[in-house]
Amino acid sequence: MAKRWSAEDIKDLRDLAEEYSAQAIAEKMDRTVGGVAFKAHQLGVPLKPRSQLADANVRGSSSDRHRQEAADV
Incomplete structure (x- = not known):
């Protein structure tokens, strides 16, 4: 069963x-x-696309690092 959305959950969202x-x-x-x-x-409520920079801090962007390392070579 899905978790209900409280007023605090909606504010956080x-x-x-x-x-x-x-x-x-x-x-x-x-x-x-x-x-x-x-x-x-x-x-x-509009949501940001997955590729936004803020998400890189959450999940780590190893693919971006690999692309940058390849470009540096």
């Missing part, structure tokens, strides 16, 4: 959506990406 993607928010809030995306849509 709105705050996090200013900086993070649905995937990063889902990880921070211990929810599914689909659940976060659906709730954001219901509330009219």
Whole structure:
């Protein structure tokens, strides 16, 4: 069964959506990406694309590092 959204959860979603993607928010809030995306849509809250820089801090961007290292060679 899905976890219900409290008023505090909704506030957190709105705050996090200013900086993070649905995937990063889902990880921070211990929810599914689909659940976060659906709730954001219901509330009219825009979400950042997955490729935003803020997400690199959350999940680490090893593929970007590899591309940069290859370019440096």
